[in-house]
Amino acid sequence: LYFSRYQLPLLESFISNPQSHAQAAADPILSGGPFIAIPPSRLAEVVQLRDRSVHLYEANKKLSDELIAFSTRLERECGGLSLSPWYEQLPETLRPYVELVYDYQHRPSLRFIEPLLYRSPLYRKDAQSIRLFGMKRDAERPYFLNTPRLPSDDDSDIMATVPFDSDASKALFAMDALPIPFGELRERLSLGDRQAATLESLVEPVREHEEMALNVYTYLGHATVLVRWKGTTILLDPVVAAKPALGGEGRYSFGDLPERIDFVAITHIHHDHFALETLARLASRIGTLLVPRAQGFLYGDVSLKYIAHHCNIANVVEMDALDVVPFNDGEIIAIPFLGEHSDLAHSKNAYAVRTGTQQAIFAADSDCLNEAMYEKIRDSIGKVHTLFIGTEHIGGPLSWNCGPLLPGRPTREQEKTRRSHGCDADRALTMSKILGVQRVCSYAMGLEPWLRCLLGAAVSPESPQMREAHKLIATAEERGYDARLLHGLCGFD
Ligand SMILES: [Fe+2]
Numbered sequence: 001l002y003f004s005r006y007q008l009p010l011l012e013s014f015i016s017n018p019q020s021h022a023q024a025a026a027d028p029i030l031s032g033g034p035f036i037a038i039p040p041s042r043l044a045e046v047v048q049l050r051d052r053s054v055h056l057y058e059a060n061k062k063l064s065d066e067l068i069a070f071s072t073r074l075e076r077e078c079g080g081l082s083l084s085p086w087y088e089q090l091p092e093t094l095r096p097y098v099e100l101v102y103d104y105q106h107r108p109s110l111r112f113i114e115p116l117l118y119r120s121p122l123y124r125k126d127a128q129s130i131r132l133f134g135m136k137r138d139a140e141r142p143y144f145l146n147t148p149r150l151p152s153d154d155d156s157d158i159m160a161t162v163p164f165d166s167d168a169s170k171a172l173f174a175m176d177a178l179p180i181p182f183g184e185l186r187e188r189l190s191l192g193d194r195q196a197a198t199l200e201s202l203v204e205p206v207r208e209h210e211e212m213a214l215n216v217y218t219y220l221g222h223a224t225v226l227v228r229w230k231g232t233t234i235l236l237d238p239v240v241a242a243k244p245a246l247g248g249e250g251r252y253s254f255g256d257l258p259e260r261i262d263f264v265a266i267t268h269i270h271h272d273h274f275a276l277e278t279l280a281r282l283a284s285r286i287g288t289l290l291v292p293r294a295q296g297f298l299y300g301d302v303s304l305k306y307i308a309h310h311c312n313i314a315n316v317v318e319m320d321a322l323d324v325v326p327f328n329d330g331e332i333i334a335i336p337f338l339g340e341h342s343d344l345a346h347s348k349n350a351y352a353v354r355t356g357t358q359q360a361i362f363a364a365d366s367d368c369l370n371e372a373m374y375e376k377i378r379d380s381i382g383k384v385h386t387l388f389i390g391t392e393h394i395g396g397p398l399s400w401n402c403g404p405l406l407p408g409r410p411t412r413e414q415e416k417t418r419r420s421h422g423c424d425a426d427r428a429l430t431m432s433k434i435l436g437v438q439r440v441c442s443y444a445m446g447l448e449p450w451l452r453c454l455l456g457a458a459v460s461p462e463s464p465q466m467r468e469a470h471k472l473i474a475t476a477e478e479r480g481y482d483a484r485l486l487h488g489l490c491g492f493d
Helices: 004-014 016-027 040-056 058-077 082-090 114-118 165-174 182-188 195-201 276-285 304-309 371-381 398-405 414-418 426-436 449-455 465-478
Strands: 100-104 108-112 130-133 155-162 217-221 226-230 232-238 261-267 286-292 316-319 323-326 328-336 352-355 358-362 386-389 440-443 482-485 489-493
Touching: 004 016, 004 058, 004 398, 016 082, 040 058, 058 108, 108 114, 114 304, 155 195, 165 276, 182 489, 195 304, 226 304, 226 352, 226 398, 232 352, 261 276, 261 323, 276 286, 286 328, 286 358, 323 352, 328 371, 371 414, 386 426, 398 414, 426 465, 440 465, 449 482, 465 482
Parallel strands: 232 261, 261 286, 286 316, 358 386, 386 440, 440 482
Antiparallel strands: 100 108, 130 155, 217 226, 217 489, 226 232, 323 328, 328 352, 352 358
């Protein structure tokens, strides 16, 4: 759906008018928009990429087109009657993979049995590749949802065509913890002489692992927090950045993280929380990956578990609300997460992490939409000491993230009102009060420069979202909380 209904039209648009894309892409304010940041001089390569992609994903595009057409027809014609006769009407592309179901209002839906799709020719492992490149500055990485990466013309990067779950990928990504000789890596990635020379320039000698400071909470930027307690390590929503050659803002990178991370907990599928690039590189160090359970009723509610399984993370636990994972003198509890997905029932969890007698909630982009529920949560899990909460209260419109999933174009009012947003300052304060917290941490605001390629236009101090963050912190201080606006590296207990 994303290929045929977002990326392909975007490529077509670039091909018909590369100049307008270049102009828009040069405007930093538009960096997350539907504009490709490739110089018009490379038009011929984009045409080639379009043609190759159309050929490669022909069956996937057919499935996408037929899914939209069939679900629209079903909605119009089924009349709330038995869906059994409709199985015969299912296009062959869809038939092996879907169950036809109703909601209680007799609205039909196609429920995909996802593991079957991963075992079908539609899952194109042969199209998977890994790009390795040196990076001088964070800012040089273009926004990842709109700009395809073309091979460099000076051999400065490597495109290795290897499936994500292959032994070669596994060996490459495990190298922070399990280094292998250069020649072996070259062989596993099947690189020729020129690419091997590039690889040689990118690898670093093995260095001694240095233990990070030993706080209970170490903030690594955006929504990434490392929790350490009595020998257990927990990493929430990891987005870990490489260190650019020219330095840049200070950060903990892969080599600085603990050699073993017992639990990684993911709040939701948005790419600044479920960052595959980071997860693939941490895979060999992760004990258990905790993800929200996908219900699968909506085809866009894809399973994070299956994605992780196909990226070399075998031990994945899907958590429902109030499920508990215990560890030494602590536990991780899945907490309901309201808001953020434009009112679509796509899976998400916040997490409470208890360390001894102290409990913190990592609420990410949650919105305090239902005070009665937060009261119930407080009654269920007990006192919460610290709340980590974002104030991205505006968010992208419905079609920004979910447009390709929707058979019809949303109305202007739908676009305007149904956004991917979390709390404003007032609702974050209400949540803090209900949960009875003593400390409020503003986080997940995309402030760090390495978030730019994931989130597009940077948040500035003048952004309304940051005004809300400052308002949250100032008001929380007035009300006697320990209030912290997290940015960059910091640690506390
Ligand atoms: Fe989000």
